[in-house]
Amino acid sequence: MAAEIHSRPQSSRPILLNKIEGHQDTVNAAVIILREDGVVTISEDRTIRVWLKRDSGQYWPSIFHTVSAPCSAISYNSDSKRIFIGQDNGAIVEFLVAEDFNKMTYVKTYPAHQNRVSAIVFSPETEWIISTGHDKYLSWICTRSGCLQGRHCFSAWASCLQYDVETQHAFVGDYSGQITLLKLEQNTCSIISTLKGHEGSIGALWWDPIHRLLFSGASDHSVIMWDIGGRKGRTLLLQGHHDKVQALYYVQLTRQLISCAADGGIVVWNMDVQREEAPQWQESDSCQNCNQPFFWNLKQMWDTKSLGLRQHHCRKCGKAICGKCSCKRSTYPIMGFEFQVRVCDDCFTTIKDEDRTSLATFHEGKHSIAHMHLDITRGLMVTCGSDRIVKIWDMTPVIGCSLATGFSSH
Numbered sequence: 001m002a003a004e005i006h007s008r009p010q011s012s013r014p015i016l017l018n019k020i021e022g023h024q025d026t027v028n029a030a031v032i033i034l035r036e037d038g039v040v041t042i043s044e045d046r047t048i049r050v051w052l053k054r055d056s057g058q059y060w061p062s063i064f065h066t067v068s069a070p071c072s073a074i075s076y077n078s079d080s081k082r083i084f085i086g087q088d089n090g091a092i093v094e095f096l097v098a099e100d101f102n103k104m105t106y107v108k109t110y111p112a113h114q115n116r117v118s119a120i121v122f123s124p125e126t127e128w129i130i131s132t133g134h135d136k137y138l139s140w141i142c143t144r145s146g147c148l149q150g151r152h153c154f155s156a157w158a159s160c161l162q163y164d165v166e167t168q169h170a171f172v173g174d175y176s177g178q179i180t181l182l183k184l185e186q187n188t189c190s191i192i193s194t195l196k197g198h199e200g201s202i203g204a205l206w207w208d209p210i211h212r213l214l215f216s217g218a219s220d221h222s223v224i225m226w227d228i229g230g231r232k233g234r235t236l237l238l239q240g241h242h243d244k245v246q247a248l249y250y251v252q253l254t255r256q257l258i259s260c261a262a263d264g265g266i267v268v269w270n271m272d273v274q275r276e277e278a279p280q281w282q283e284s285d286s287c288q289n290c291n292q293p294f295f296w297n298l299k300q301m302w303d304t305k306s307l308g309l310r311q312h313h314c315r316k317c318g319k320a321i322c323g324k325c326s327c328k329r330s331t332y333p334i335m336g337f338e339f340q341v342r343v344c345d346d347c348f349t350t351i352k353d354e355d356r357t358s359l360a361t362f363h364e365g366k367h368s369i370a371h372m373h374l375d376i377t378r379g380l381m382v383t384c385g386s387d388r389i390v391k392i393w394d395m396t397p398v399i400g401c402s403l404a405t406g407f408s409s410h
Contacts, residue, residue, distance in 0.1 A: 014266065014363050014381065014398055020051055020059050020390040027384035028071060032375040032392075034078040038062075038101055039382055041390055042071035048085055050101050051390075059392075062102045067093055073131070075120040082107075084129055086117025092129055094143070108146055112139045119161035121170075130170060130184070132158035138172050140184055150187050154180065162207035162214070171214055173202025179216055179226075197224050197235060204259075206248035215257060217245025223259050225271070237278045240267045240338035240360050247372035247383075251399050258395070260372045260383060264365035267338075268398050273359055276335045279318030284311075289325040289344060314344035316351070333359040361398065367391065 025044035032039055037053035048071060050063035073086030081097040083104070090113035095104045113133030121130045128149065130140045138152045138161070156176035163170050169192065170182045179195040179202060200219030207214050212229025223238040223245055243263035250257050255272035282288065285297040287309065293300035295308030309322040316332055321344045328348040329340040338360050343351070368385040375381075379396035 012361060012397055015394040016391060017380075017394050018053075018057075018059055018392040020392070021388065022049070022061065023047065023388045023390075025070070025388065026370070026386045027388055027390055029074040029371045029373075030382045030384040030390050031074060031076045031373045032380055032382050033076075033101070034375055034377065036101065039390065039392065040074065040076055040083065041384065042074050042085055043388075044070040044072075044088075046070055048083075048095070048104070050097065050104070052101055063097070063104050065095070065104050073117045073120045075122040075129070077122055077124060080124065082122065084120050084122050086112070086120050086131060086133075088116045090114050090117060090133060090135065092117060092120060092131060092141075094129075108143075110141050110143075110146060112141060112148075113137060118157070118159050121161055121163040123163060123165055125165050126168070128184075130161065130163055132161045132172055134158075136174075138170060138182065138189075150184070150189055152182060152189050156201075159202050160205045162205045164207060164209055166209065171205055171207055173205050173216060173218075175201040177201060177218060177220075179205070179214070181228075195226055197226075197237075198222065200244070203244050203246040204248045206250050206257075208250045208252060210252055213250065215248050215250055215259075217248050217259055217261075219244035221245065221261070223248070223257070223269075225257075234277060236275050236336055238269055238336040238338075238360075239341075240269070240336075240362065241265050246370050249372065249374045249381075251374075251376060253376075254399050256399055258372070258374065258381070258399075260365065260369040262368050262370070262385075264367050264369055266363040266365050266369070266383075268361045268363070270359045273334070275359075278315065278335050281313045281318050282320050284320040287322040287325055288319040289321050289346070292322055292324075294320075294322075312342055314347055315341040316343045316347040319344055331356050331358070333357065338362075363398070365391065 023043040027043045030041045039051045041049050048065045049061050051059040052062045069087040069089040075084040083095045085093045092110040092112045094107040112131045113135045115135040117133050119132045127143045128140045134157045136154045140149045156174040160173040168184045172180045177198040181192040182189045198218035204217040214226040217223045221241045225236040227234040241261040243261040247260040257269040259267050286293045294311045301308050326344045367387045369383045370385040372383045381393040381395045384390045
């Protein structure tokens, strides 16, 4: 069922500890059981499985439970051992896991959505199950009564969710690339703001309630940090993936962001540096460097008897420039550009060699990562995806400290 990987410790890279195999279809989510050597997995094959590490060092299934529809989302509360499973048919099923993790008891089914459940958060403080679905709705249900408390409809499929317990704010990402901040009340909700910055569907969100930072990853291969707590809505763009970003985790202690993509790329970003905000792109009818007209500027083309040029933008200053004045490429990690991007000739001369020093480390998960979960107390990370394999990693060489107990993990 599971193979133990004997790996020699390597500095500054994740160490693959175990591979778990056994699902017959895509594994949509995997969660590490806190304070136990165990993992909960859910899959398109309609199974929920709890895997426990045996004396042999391998993980073997202790619970194998089949439900009525493919499993699409999970929320597990380690204190109460309550587990909520979202399904492809829109239902959310609650189970109670036994103390020894060898039995799972059915509790209740909640009719949350009319289509696939994309994300679930259980709030024990309010006894709410908050969920998003492909029916374009956010729903919140009282677990005591089983009754629907409220719903909110979006213009596109709701794809991911984060929730701030203290303020009862929900962050919802959707397939249009928009993030909506909602204030949830007992039976109503109100829109606080909308965040627009991605050019593709939102694949992952992470909320840090301590520093009041929201991180979003999307199919445009980028990550954006939104400073919700102040600083005039400051945003930082991070570009270091070659595929859609589908999982995020921010390590508060070391100020590092871990992001995972569909191609297996794992990037660890150093956020403990003074980064620069990417400029807004400027618009102009002619190159702001050589003044040659762009192809829509018919008047200047006629007056100068010249052909119009294509408009580009310098990623460092944001100026509208032609291709001839922006033939240089450079990385600029302080602004989040870990790959080479277009810069104008003037900006290229201002970038020093030390400015090109990477502020992230890049690792290969060697499987498509659809979901990731981190147990920060032990530095363990689990990844899963469409290849049906679940991988368990030691992340302590990457996040760079011997981690003490007591950090928040959700």
